Amino acid sequence: MKILKYTLFFSFLLSINQNLISQLITNVYARQTFSLNGKWNYIIDPYETGYYDYRYQPHDSRKNPWDGFFLDKKQTDKTQLVEYSFDQSPTLMVPGDWNSQDDKLLYYEGTIWYRKKFDYKKTDSNNRVFVYFGAANYETDVYLNGKKLGKHIGGFTPFSYEITNLLKENENSIVVKVDNKRKREGVPTLNTDWWNYGGITRDVMIVELPKTFVSDYTIQLPKGSTKSIRCKVKLSDPVANKKITVTIPELKINANLSTDNNGEASVILPVKKISLWSPENPKLYNVNISDGTETISDEIGFRTIETKGHDILLNGKSIFLRGICIHEENAMRGGRAYSEEDAAMLLNWVKELNCNYVRLAHYPHNEHMLKLADKLGILVWEENPVYWTILWDNEETFNNAKQQLTDVIERDKNRASVIIWSMANETPVSEPRNMFLGNLAKHARSLDDTRLISAALEVHGEKNNVFSVEDPFSDYVDIINFNQYIGWYNGLPEKCDKVTWKINYNKPVMISEFGGGALQGMHGDNLTRWSEEYQSDLYDRTLKMLDKIPQFRGVSPWILCDFRSPRRVLPVIQDGWNRKGVIGENGTKKKAFFTLKNFYTKKKESFK
Ligand code: GCB
Numbered sequence: 001m002k003i004l005k006y007t008l009f010f011s012f013l014l015s016i017n018q019n020l021i022s023q024l025i026t027n028v029y030a031r032q033t034f035s036l037n038g039k040w041n042y043i044i045d046p047y048e049t050g051y052y053d054y055r056y057q058p059h060d061s062r063k064n065p066w067d068g069f070f071l072d073k074k075q076t077d078k079t080q081l082v083e084y085s086f087d088q089s090p091t092l093m094v095p096g097d098w099n100s101q102d103d104k105l106l107y108y109e110g111t112i113w114y115r116k117k118f119d120y121k122k123t124d125s126n127n128r129v130f131v132y133f134g135a136a137n138y139e140t141d142v143y144l145n146g147k148k149l150g151k152h153i154g155g156f157t158p159f160s161y162e163i164t165n166l167l168k169e170n171e172n173s174i175v176v177k178v179d180n181k182r183k184r185e186g187v188p189t190l191n192t193d194w195w196n197y198g199g200i201t202r203d204v205m206i207v208e209l210p211k212t213f214v215s216d217y218t219i220q221l222p223k224g225s226t227k228s229i230r231c232k233v234k235l236s237d238p239v240a241n242k243k244i245t246v247t248i249p250e251l252k253i254n255a256n257l258s259t260d261n262n263g264e265a266s267v268i269l270p271v272k273k274i275s276l277w278s279p280e281n282p283k284l285y286n287v288n289i290s291d292g293t294e295t296i297s298d299e300i301g302f303r304t305i306e307t308k309g310h311d312i313l314l315n316g317k318s319i320f321l322r323g324i325c326i327h328e329e330n331a332m333r334g335g336r337a338y339s340e341e342d343a344a345m346l347l348n349w350v351k352e353l354n355c356n357y358v359r360l361a362h363y364p365h366n367e368h369m370l371k372l373a374d375k376l377g378i379l380v381w382e383e384n385p386v387y388w389t390i391l392w393d394n395e396e397t398f399n400n401a402k403q404q405l406t407d408v409i410e411r412d413k414n415r416a417s418v419i420i421w422s423m424a425n426e427t428p429v430s431e432p433r434n435m436f437l438g439n440l441a442k443h444a445r446s447l448d449d450t451r452l453i454s455a456a457l458e459v460h461g462e463k464n465n466v467f468s469v470e471d472p473f474s475d476y477v478d479i480i481n482f483n484q485y486i487g488w489y490n491g492l493p494e495k496c497d498k499v500t501w502k503i504n505y506n507k508p509v510m511i512s513e514f515g516g517g518a519l520q521g522m523h524g525d526n527l528t529r530w531s532e533e534y535q536s537d538l539y540d541r542t543l544k545m546l547d548k549i550p551q552f553r554g555v556s557p558w559i560l561c562d563f564r565s566p567r568r569v570l571p572v573i574q575d576g577w578n579r580k581g582v583i584g585e586n587g588t589k590k591k592a593f594f595t596l597k598n599f600y601t602k603k604k605e606s607f608k
Contacts, residue, residue, distance in 0.1 A: 131160060454478060488538065
């Protein structure tokens with residue numbers, strides 16, 4: 001009982017920290033910002049000396065918590081003992097993981113302290129100022145001018161803190177402790193098949209906003225309708241009767257809203273003729289949201305997505321999702337992808353494959369990917385990092401997963417490209433797991449009733465070459481998605497010719513992963529492991545096998561590019577890379593790329 005009470009108390013504290021201090025700022029790129037990207041000084045601190053004293057007590061818990069520790073104090077007295085110096089420390093580029101910037105940090109998992117100095121003059125003295133991080137992996141403590149702003153947990157979602165009262169015009173010092181140690185109770189947990197890149201991995205910026213500002217808005221077609229647009233706007237504070245205008249010039253929409261006592265306003269606006277967003281017609285409308293002081297401009301597409309029986313209906317029409325999985329990694333650089341250029345490289349390869357869909361695995365990717373997917377007309381699956389063996393019955397773990405899911409939905413709900421929220425990947429069925437995922441799915445639906453819910457499930461039944469998927473979580477999803485590796489982890493590729501699938505759900509079926517490894521440039525016959533020929537033959541046979549599933553409505557093979565993974569230790573072949581990409585580590589396409597492209601070219605024609 002006592003333990004439960006402590007856990008509840010702890011998770012309460014955790015949610016205060018994450019919900020109240022971190023301020024939601026939707027579409028930060030459209031606000032008045034000042035970039036803090038660039039070189040930051042850093043100190044490697046594996047023993048967390050800057051955080052804990054020699055009795056392993058956090059300096060936070062002391063009366064004068066920060067005296068003398070890694071908070072960039074000015075050394076005025078030369079007799080003072082100070083055992084660190086940011087000024088004389090080397091620099092890392094932000095955004096960017098630390099692993100790929102310095103050889104000695106390649107395998108590092110622990111704490112690094114970052115420091116940046118900056119001047120900032122507000123454009124209006126009444127304005128409020130925030131510091132915004134696109135993401136930092138995994139646990140981040142942020143300090144400005146010696147004061148703690150907060151702690152954020154989770155490696156792939158944005159967070160921000162108000163700094164209005166701490167900011168000076170000159171010589172501000174922002175210090176950030178980033179710790180990427182894997183944790184049993186974390187989301188993800190200890191065990192994954194990707195590189196645990198640490199650091200400030202996405203853009204950092206100062207955001208200047210009016211005293212009361214539009215913190216969030218949702219502008220989309222209501223579920224199942226193409227005759228009206230629903231606009232919901234939320235202010236940073238519960239201010240009533242504030243006038244907000246929403247304009248969509250091309251649709252001749254000019255709506256005036258007034259906020260209620262919660263600082264919220266919503267309206268449903270009838271529209272006559274709207275050009276619906278789709279991969280063939282990625283039409284985006286200019287939308288402006290104004291509170292009289294700040295105008296936020298966005299480009300938003302309007303489309304519907306639903307399922308009916310075995311079909312996925314985009315704008316009412318049955319569609320086949322020709323996809324590919326992607327990790328947020330720039331294969332050629334061997335590090336986290338973070339920029340518009342990285343997004344363009346990855347998504348142009350996707351287009352070249354003749355895809356209309358990507359699965360962004362296994363965690364939320366950076367916002368540039370979604371904005372570009374909107375423009376290029378690529379449908380998107382976004383995923384919560386609930387991977388393999390999460391602690392299902394730990395409340396702290398659940399709250400963490402729920403928070404990360406909330407944050408990605410809040411960030412990307414205005415992106416037409418996003419059609420699927422994925423709750424998890426390859427999670428073993430058990431009662432606590434079913435509860436955990438069921439509660440996540442209910443939460444996702446309560447936040448967004450316009451998109452589809454899924455998860456990458458596992459295959460559970462194999463008898464005389466008849467395979468099935470039986471999972472109680474299937475009741476919660478709109479699309480049955482599962483990962484299967486016949487021909488790689490299970491038999492040889494020719495096994496695909498003998499297998500039939502029995503899937504007893506009246507829902508669309510997609511295969512969220514299949515594949516096998518090949519070292520780009522290695523050749524052999526179809527049965528030589530790691531050769532391009534083996535991988536290509538496996539693709540060929542797998543696609544023929546899957547095409548016989550009556551409810552087959554899409555597929556996202558594993559994976560676009562080779563990616564780094566410490567699990568992959570085979571010398572000469574793997575050398576720390578998972579080789580299942582259809583594109584090699586140097587950007588060269590393997591044979592399987594063309595096998596898949598060929599299948600998609602035909603599928604595009606035949607599935608009409
Ligand atoms: C999977 C996982 C993925 C791995 C892949 C593999 O099922 O979902 O994260 O990387 O298999 O290569 O084994």
